Amino acid sequence: MPFNWDTATPCEGVPPPKPAGEPEPFTVIDLLPCTTYYFAMKTADEVPNLSSLSNVPEGKTSGDTGAIDGYVTDAVTGEPIAKAIVIAIQKPTKATDITDASGYFEIKDLQVGIWQVIGIKKGYKAGIKKVEVKACETTIVDFKLSLSSGDDEDEFTDLYANYPNPFNPDTWIPYSLSQDADVTIRIYNSAGQLVRTLDLGRQVAGVYINKDKAAYWDGKDDLGQQVASGVYYYTFRAGNFCATRKMVIVK
Structure with a gap:
């Protein structure tokens, strides 16, 4: 993976270097949860002449939330369903999103565990799924909704x-x-x-x-x-x- 040093975010509070050969611990703070970071270093002498880029280790921060996303489409035509309402429920918590023009939705910051996810659009039968949300992961939840009949009018209520x-x-x-x-x-x-x-x-x-x-x-x-x-x-x-x-x- 190529890295652009010029666009990297500098770490703050870097301590003065120890003599050559001695390990130097350093703590990076204020990182976002569930995010992969890449770290690289350059050194300079008194001129200063910059060294080349160091090796680039990576690490992912931990977290206690996950996310769901997916698409809501017509079960027959496969066309996206815009402005469908998606509800994620884990009592007593509820979170919602509305699909965009492509039928896509995303709900973030969900506590880990089992969630009931409901896809609702007027004129369609509701879609209901149970999914497991895992820490720092996005669970895909797609809905293919079928048109409802008059007998189904209260199904989404x-x-x-x-x-x-x-x-x-x-x-x-x-x-x-x-x-x-x-x-x-x-x-x-x-x-x-x-x-x-x-x-x-x-x-x-x-x-x-x-x-x-x-x-x-x-x-x-x-x-x-x-x-x-x-x-x-x-x-x-x-x-x-x-x-x-x-x-x-x-x-």
């Missing part, structure tokens, strides 16, 4: 686990919609009594995962009073889709 959970005093409730829908979330206590209704109104198809989009509950009932610690259930309704999950308030 889903309710996800709230975060944080347990929580105090507030939490976010993420979800996704395959099509525009009127969205309502009703929160019940362990006795089955309705304590709060979140009427989110008409929502457009898409993914409501992050805090700026997910439904928000401040831990209060419909009268504005803070609810007690305990187990609560939230029921999500969007069109014909309905799902219920459990959450816990700890004070």
